[in-house]
Every structure is written in C-alpha cells, then in structure tokens.
Amino acid sequence: MEALDTALLRDRGLRATRPRLAVVATLRRLPHASAEEIARDVRTSLDSVSTQAIYDVLNALTDAALVRRVDPTGARSARYELDLGDNHHHLVCRRCGLIVDVPCAVGHTVCLQPAIDHGFALAESEVTYWGLCSRCQHHAPEPTPAAASPLQEGTV
Ligand SMILES: [Zn+2]
Ligand SMILES: [Zn+2]
Ligand SMILES: [Zn+2]
Structure with a gap:
C-alpha cells in the first residue's frame, strides 16, 4: 500500500512524508477514526509524532481532498476517512x-x-x-x- 499511498499523496501535490503515509495507512484500517484514535494508532509505528502534528497532517490531507472530515453523530468529535470520491x-x-x-x-x-x-x-x-x-x-x-x-x- 505504501507505494500506492505515496503516489496518491504526490497526485495531490503533497510530499509523501512518513507522518502523512502513516495517517493514510491508519485511515485504511480505521475508517471514521477520531484524531485521538489516529494519533494513538500512528504512534504504534512512529512514536515521536505529537497530536498537534497529527492535526496538521489531517488538515493538509483534508485541504488536498484526500481525507474527508465527517461528523455523522453530531455532538461527538469529528471523524476522518479517506476521500475516495x-x-x-x-x-x-x-x-x-x-x-x-x-x-x-x-x-x-x-x-x-x-x-x-x-x-x-x-x-x-x-x-x-x-x-x-x-x-x-x-x-x-x-x-x-x-x-x-x-x-x-x-x-x-
Ligand atoms: Zn450498536
Ligand atoms: Zn464513511
Ligand atoms: Zn445518496
């Protein structure tokens, strides 16, 4: 998946950094995860990533229309999923x-x-x-x- 995800990021004009690749990999396994859940999962492979860095990655991926923010439950925190159109x-x-x-x-x-x-x-x-x-x-x-x-x- 990593080569595919690298191409996916480059297609949207983003450099394929390790945190970005890790977030995309997490979202493939855990669709509709919250930022906290994503951070916890990413840290199992990249332990030096701060929660703020995860938010920065999610914002960059959302701006690039690679990730979609969804909040179907309303009052709960936003969830993220890959935007595959x-x-x-x-x-x-x-x-x-x-x-x-x-x-x-x-x-x-x-x-x-x-x-x-x-x-x-x-x-x-x-x-x-x-x-x-x-x-x-x-x-x-x-x-x-x-x-x-x-x-x-x-x-x-
Ligand atoms: Zn139930
Ligand atoms: Zn969904
Ligand atoms: Zn419909």
Missing part, C-alpha cells in the same frame, strides 16, 4: 456509536434535492441513517434510572 453515506448506531459505510442509493451527487434550493448550486447531500446495530439489537435494554423504579417508594 465514492459518495457513500453512513449508518450510525444510536446506542454504541458504530459508524458503517453504505453506498449511496442513487450513486451520484446530489442524491437528494431540497424542495426549494434558494439559488444554491448544490455540491453534496449528506445522508445519515440512524438505528441500532445488530449487536445492540440483541442486547438487553439499558436499565431505567432508579428514580423511575417503583421499588424506591417508601424507602425515604
């Missing part, structure tokens, strides 16, 4: 936060047209499918808060 969408588990890629139902941008576009030239539509992953569906429901339990009555 495949126009995919995300399935997100409401309970455990698992993110899985699914191909776009129509396969091209923009796959959803708003009823009114207000004159915008549309470039992208993000679709997030929310639900429970198969593992979470088979887990027992989370315990209800103690306050809601009738067993608490009369103990005060």
Whole structure:
C-alpha cells in the first residue's frame, strides 16, 4: 500500500512524508477514526509524532481532498476517512456509536434535492441513517434510572 499511498499523496501535490503515509495507512484500517484514535494508532509505528502534528497532517490531507472530515453523530468529535470520491453515506448506531459505510442509493451527487434550493448550486447531500446495530439489537435494554423504579417508594 505504501507505494500506492505515496503516489496518491504526490497526485495531490503533497510530499509523501512518513507522518502523512502513516495517517493514510491508519485511515485504511480505521475508517471514521477520531484524531485521538489516529494519533494513538500512528504512534504504534512512529512514536515521536505529537497530536498537534497529527492535526496538521489531517488538515493538509483534508485541504488536498484526500481525507474527508465527517461528523455523522453530531455532538461527538469529528471523524476522518479517506476521500475516495465514492459518495457513500453512513449508518450510525444510536446506542454504541458504530459508524458503517453504505453506498449511496442513487450513486451520484446530489442524491437528494431540497424542495426549494434558494439559488444554491448544490455540491453534496449528506445522508445519515440512524438505528441500532445488530449487536445492540440483541442486547438487553439499558436499565431505567432508579428514580423511575417503583421499588424506591417508601424507602425515604
Ligand atoms: Zn450498536
Ligand atoms: Zn464513511
Ligand atoms: Zn445518496
């Protein structure tokens, strides 16, 4: 993969430095990783890389459209994935936060047209499918808060 990734970086006008190659390799294995997860993984092969250096690499790769920043879960921290131009969408588990890629139902941008576009030239539509992953569906429901339990009555 390293020769391929070197070519990928050079195609976008970037020098193939070791930290950049390491981040791309990490994203191949861990799509939708957070910057902290990427830093932890990169340090298993390059131990002198600071978290700031990882952010700098991610910004350079994002600017070069080699990496895409996604935040399908909203309130959580941004996740990163290789931008392979495949126009995919995300399935997100409401309970455990698992993110899985699914191909776009129509396969091209923009796959959803708003009823009114207000004159915008549309470039992208993000679709997030929310639900429970198969593992979470088979887990027992989370315990209800103690306050809601009738067993608490009369103990005060
Ligand atoms: Zn889940
Ligand atoms: Zn994805
Ligand atoms: Zn789509």
